[in-house]
Amino acid sequence: YNPLFDGFKIPVDRIDPDLLQQLKESFVMSSGARKFMMSYLMSQNSRHYGQHVLIALPGIMLILHYIFGLLMNSKQGLMEQKRFYRLGLQSLLLVICVGMALYSYNDIRSILNSNAMERVIRTPEEADDAIEFFEKCLERNRLLRKVIGKEAEYYIEEDGNIVPTFYEISQAVNYSAQLEIVKGIKDRLEAYEKAKAKVQAEVEKGEFS
Numbered sequence: 001y002n003p004l005f006d007g008f009k010i011p012v013d014r015i016d017p018d019l020l021q022q023l024k025e026s027f028v029m030s031s032g033a034r035k036f037m038m039s040y041l042m043s044q045n046s047r048h049y050g051q052h053v054l055i056a057l058p059g060i061m062l063i064l065h066y067i068f069g070l071l072m073n074s075k076q077g078l079m080e081q082k083r084f085y086r087l088g089l090q091s092l093l094l095v096i097c098v099g100m101a102l103y104s105y106n107d108i109r110s111i112l113n114s115n116a117m118e119r120v121i122r123t124p125e126e127a128d129d130a131i132e133f134f135e136k137c138l139e140r141n142r143l144l145r146k147v148i149g150k151e152a153e154y155y156i157e158e159d160g161n162i163v164p165t166f167y168e169i170s171q172a173v174n175y176s177a178q179l180e181i182v183k184g185i186k187d188r189l190e191a192y193e194k195a196k197a198k199v200q201a202e203v204e205k206g207e208f209s
Contacts, residue, residue, distance in 0.1 A: 026140035032129035043116040050112045061101040106172040127186035134179040
């Protein structure tokens with residue numbers, strides 16, 4: 001939610017009827033997909049150490065920058081060096097700490113998303129529901145981009161993913177990345193089901209020892 005942005009108004013009277021119908025259909029999901037959406041969002045926002053780390057991450061990096069800065073000053077004798085030299089080294093250290101913070105933030109977000117999916121997807125059928133949800137999200141965004149026009153290009157990418165903010169790595173947190181995680185989970189679940197069925201068949205035949 002952005003209080004400074006009122007959102008887009010869809011020009012219903014100027015939309016191609018076929019495109020409008022496709023847009024309406026993109027909002028319709030099966031009961032399984034809706035159930036996955038609720039379970040996934042609840043799992044994402046449940047009490048978890050990763051959420052606490054994300055909240056504390058900026059403070060942790062500021063403290064680390066301060067400690068490293070003190071160590072650098074004492075080891076290199078920076079207080080005796082020229083001012084621009086001290087500022088240059090401290091700025092480089094700050095850039096390194098900010099880069100580490102941004103990478104850690106996106107990596108933790110990706111892990112939290114993956115863990116949330118692992119908790120709510122337990123069968124190949126539930127994986128299909130999750131795939132439907134993310135594919136619908138991408139389809140809806142692609143249609144919205146066409147309907148709204150150039151104004152939407154700042155917020156929605158051509159493939160349907162949301163344009164990431166400056167601190168996000170798109171490949172780590174977008175819909176496509178989450179869709180790939182779901183497909184990987186489905187492959188593992190199907191492989192497990194096949195192995196389980198094979199073992200059961202061998203037990204029934206008396207060939208398993």
